[in-house]
Amino acid sequence: MNSLALSFELAACVAAILLLIGTPVAYWLAYTHWRGKFLLESIVALPLVLPPTVLGFYALLAMGPRGPLGKLWMALFGHGLAFTFSGLVLASVVYSFPFGVQPLIASFEAVDPRLLEASAVLGSGKWETFLRVILPLSLPGVVTAGVLSFAHTLGEFGVVLMVGGDLAGVTRTASIDIYDRVQTLEYGEANQLALLLLAIAFGVLCLVYAVNRRVWTPAWTRWSAK
Amino acid sequence: MDTMEREVNSAALVACIQKKPRADASFILDVSVEAPPGITILFGPSGAGKSTLLDCLSGLVRPDAGKIVVGESVLFDSALRIDIPPQKRGIAYVFQSLALFPHLSVEQNIEYGLRDIPDQDRRRRIEEILQAFGVENLRQRKPAQISGGERQRTALARSLVTEPSLLLLDEPLTGLDAELKAAIVEDLRAWNVAKCIPILYVTHSREEVDALGDRVIAIDNGRVLSHGAPMEVLDAPRRKRLAQAAGFENLLDATVVDLREQDGVMRLRLGEGACEIEVPLAHAAAGDHVQVAIRAGDILLASERPRGLSARNVIEGRMTSLEQRGTICVAGVDCGVMFVVHVTPGAVRTLELATGKPVWLVLKTHSCHLVD
Numbered sequence: 001m002n003s004l005a006l007s008f009e010l011a012a013c014v015a016a017i018l019l020l021i022g023t024p025v026a027y028w029l030a031y032t033h034w035r036g037k038f039l040l041e042s043i044v045a046l047p048l049v050l051p052p053t054v055l056g057f058y059a060l061l062a063m064g065p066r067g068p069l070g071k072l073w074m075a076l077f078g079h080g081l082a083f084t085f086s087g088l089v090l091a092s093v094v095y096s097f098p099f100g101v102q103p104l105i106a107s108f109e110a111v112d113p114r115l116l117e118a119s120a121v122l123g124s125g126k127w128e129t130f131l132r133v134i135l136p137l138s139l140p141g142v143v144t145a146g147v148l149s150f151a152h153t154l155g156e157f158g159v160v161l162m163v164g165g166d167l168a169g170v171t172r173t174a175s176i177d178i179y180d181r182v183q184t185l186e187y188g189e190a191n192q193l194a195l196l197l198l199a200i201a202f203g204v205l206c207l208v209y210a211v212n213r214r215v216w217t218p219a220w221t222r223w224s225a226k
Numbered sequence: 227m228d229t230m231e232r233e234v235n236s237a238a239l240v241a242c243i244q245k246k247p248r249a250d251a252s253f254i255l256d257v258s259v260e261a262p263p264g265i266t267i268l269f270g271p272s273g274a275g276k277s278t279l280l281d282c283l284s285g286l287v288r289p290d291a292g293k294i295v296v297g298e299s300v301l302f303d304s305a306l307r308i309d310i311p312p313q314k315r316g317i318a319y320v321f322q323s324l325a326l327f328p329h330l331s332v333e334q335n336i337e338y339g340l341r342d343i344p345d346q347d348r349r350r351r352i353e354e355i356l357q358a359f360g361v362e363n364l365r366q367r368k369p370a371q372i373s374g375g376e377r378q379r380t381a382l383a384r385s386l387v388t389e390p391s392l393l394l395l396d397e398p399l400t401g402l403d404a405e406l407k408a409a410i411v412e413d414l415r416a417w418n419v420a421k422c423i424p425i426l427y428v429t430h431s432r433e434e435v436d437a438l439g440d441r442v443i444a445i446d447n448g449r450v451l452s453h454g455a456p457m458e459v460l461d462a463p464r465r466k467r468l469a470q471a472a473g474f475e476n477l478l479d480a481t482v483v484d485l486r487e488q489d490g491v492m493r494l495r496l497g498e499g500a501c502e503i504e505v506p507l508a509h510a511a512a513g514d515h516v517q518v519a520i521r522a523g524d525i526l527l528a529s530e531r532p533r534g535l536s537a538r539n540v541i542e543g544r545m546t547s548l549e550q551r552g553t554i555c556v557a558g559v560d561c562g563v564m565f566v567v568h569v570t571p572g573a574v575r576t577l578e579l580a581t582g583k584p585v586w587l588v589l590k591t592h593s594c595h596l597v598d
Contacts, residue, residue: 117286118325120312122339122388132338136329 003168003177004193007154010085010173014092015150018100021093022145026104027130048098056162059091063163083165088173091163092153100149107141108134140211151204155197238262239392239424243282243292255279255448261392261424265415265438268428269460270445270468276428279445280394283426284319285312296391296424318385319394324377326369332380333365339388355387359413375406382410386417393425399434411438432473435460444468469597475522475566477597482514491538491591494518497563503539505594519595522568526588527557529577539589541565545581548574559585 029040047055062069063081069090073081081087111134119129135142157175164171166180174193181190242258255275259268268276281287283294285301288309294302296317301310326335336355340348356362359379364372369380378398385393399407418425427438435442435456442460443453451468452459460472469477480494483502491504494516505518526532532540543561550556555574559565565587569579579585 112323112325114321114323114325115327117284117312118319118321118327119338120286121284121315121317121319122384123313123341124338125311125313128341133327 003172003174004196006169006172007174010088010092011150011153013089014096014153015100015146017089017093018096018149019142019146022097022100022104022149026101026108027134029101030105030108044101045098047095052095052156052158053162055095056091056159059087059094059159059163063087063090082163083167083171085170088160088164088171091159092156095156095159096149096152099152100145103141103144103148104138107138107144110141111137143211144208147204147208151201155201237297237391237423239283239294239296239426241283241292241294243279243289243294245278245282245287245289245292247278247287253448255282257445257448257450259426259443259450259453261426261441261443263422263424264418264440265425265427266441266443267435267438267456268426268445269435269442269472270430270451272430274430274446275448276430276445277396278448280319280396280426280428283392284317284394285310285315286319299391316388316390317392317394318388318390320381320385320396320398322397322400324381324398326377326381326384328369331366331368332361332372332376335369335380336384336387338384351387351389355383358417359383359410375402375410378402379410379413382414386421389421391423393423395425395427397428397430404433404437407434408437432460469517469519469595473521474519474595475568476518476520476525478518478520478563480516480518482510482512482516484512485510494594496561499562501541501561501563503541503589503594504591505596506592508596510596517597519597520565520589520593522556522566523554524590524593525565525567527559527567527569527573527577527579528586528588529579529583531586532588535588537588537590539587539591539594541587541589543585543587545579545583545585548579548581550574555579557585559587561587 025044029037029044060082061067063073064070065074065080065082070081073079073086081090115133115137116129119133124132155175156173157179160171160173160176161179164173164176166172166176172180174197178190178193178197181187181193239259239261241260243255245255247253247255253273253275255278257275257279259266259279268279270276278287282289282292282302289302289304291304292302293300293304299316300306300308301315301317302308327338330338333352333356336352337348340351343351353362356365359382361376361379361383364376364380369377372380381398399410402410414425427434429435429438441454442456444451444459446468460468478496480496480503483493483495485492485507487507490507492507492510493502493504495502496518503518508516510516526537531542541561543559543565545557546560546564547558548555550571553571554568555571557567557569557579559567567587573579
């Protein structure tokens with residue numbers, strides 16, 4: 001399996017998991033009046049400022065054979081977590097968490113609270129209101145969250161190196177592959193991969209900004225036709 | 227209307243609510259309101275607590291204490307720890323901002339509250355309400371693609387199609403011209419002839435009270451000031467802020483001179499003793515400081531000293547300003563205290579009114595209202 005395909009698989013898994021976990025977390029953060037909310041907000045934003053090696057180091061300790069996650073994983077599946085694809089996914093989810101959650105919080109908070117109250121007096125409970133009002137109105141935010149966490153995972157290096165090692169076909173992602181090739185002076189191959197990642201990153205960011213600026217509006221987010 | 231109301235009076239809203247919206251503020255809402263089927267207007271200046279009251283009734287805000295009953299059903303009772311959530315109260319609430327769902331069409335907006343209703347019934351109700359509020363041609367449009375009046379009709383239709391037991395309207399017709407407003411109110415009245423539910427209509431516009439008015443509850447600073455027919459409540463305001471809101475242009479400080487109980491009047495000295503007028507007898511004593519409210523449109527203006535009038539109050543003064551605003555002329559008259567008087571442009575021409583000229587003001591005793 002080549003490194004680029006592995007990167008894509010990892011990024012897709014992480015983006016999907018982040019949307020699933022990130023949505024309830026973002027919902028809670030957007031609507032809670034709890035005074036300690038800033039604590040959780042800080043934790044969510046932590047990976048933005050933490051050196052990837054720090055995060056990777058603690059992830060490795062936790063996933064190691066004597067770490068709590070490693071032990072749990074061993075008990076559940078009969079093998080360790082460090083240096084596996086699953087371990088990579090887990091660490092990447094933590095690392096890309098702010099990119100998956102913050103766009104969701106922003107778009108949930110942007111929904112007019114009166115619309116939620118209107119939904120309530122029209123007979124809808126919280127869950128129904130979420131599905132029928134908040135989510136449809138937050139679609140640009142959902143797209144942004146998915147795309148950004150995908151792209152961010154695609155480009156990560158430090159955490160992957162710490163937690164994944166460098167096992168071809170298992171944990172050697174494109175960004176690691178580029179590093180390896182530079183080390184062995186294969187500049188041509190390194191350049192090919194690097195150019196490809198650059199193009200993908202640029203394309204992905206164009207998509208995000210276009211969706212949020214409504215330059216190009218996908219059919220399923222088209223509501224403010226003006 | 228009266229007989230119909232009496233038959234279904236069991237559907238009335240009876241509520242008493244205490245609520246301190248913010249812990250730090252001194253404002254406290256403490257009201258008892260009753261609204262039989264039909265339109266009841268909740269009138270008062272902004273900040274009086276009208277919207278807080280509606281939020282409490284709808285269940286969006288939990289009162290600190292009190293009880294809310296619509297017909298037979300208890301929706302809130304702090305003593306019994308009953309607090310039905312808003313989605314189960316069966317109360318419709320149209321906000322000032324309307325809060326139409328921007329991602330849904332007019333028809334989908336109207337359909338929103340009908341999820342648990344069988345298909346056939348739902349279609350019938352949607353068609354009925356689309357027609358009743360004249361928006362059947364807009365069903366595929368999004369809220370951003372229709373006019374203000376159409377949005378207001380859609381919001382009303384969306385709330386009423388759920389067949390609520392109580393309708394709360396928070397200044398839903400703000401910003402519409404009078405004609406359009408009247409048409410929508412007519413549709414609302416027509417609809418309520420059949421359904422006969424209590425409608426609480428919040429406004430701070432005196433014109434809307436006159437257009438709608440069956441009953442008025444006047445509220446200010448979190449308290450009910452008075453309630454009853456619009457004439458009784460607003461034409462004889464008992465509080466200064468209410469007087470201003472109800473369009474009394476003249477609010478004058480005065481001192482009670484003496485009481486003439488057998489005539490049912492008392493004499494007031496205006497301002498610093500500039501002139502005296504006779505007003506209806508009220509609970510006061512000689513020497514009391516009071517305020518008297520007089521509508522600018524209730525004052526007659528004469529260019530010569532009038533004679534042979536039933537009106538008891540004729541005051542001499544000098545015109546200090548004259549300004550045309552639309553179809554009325556607003557005159558400022560200095561009689562020792564300043565009066566604002568409304569006259570027609572025709573009268574200005576006939577009487578050759580101009581600033582600096584001497585004029586006489588004529589006030590009927592019962593056009594002078596004492597406020598607390």
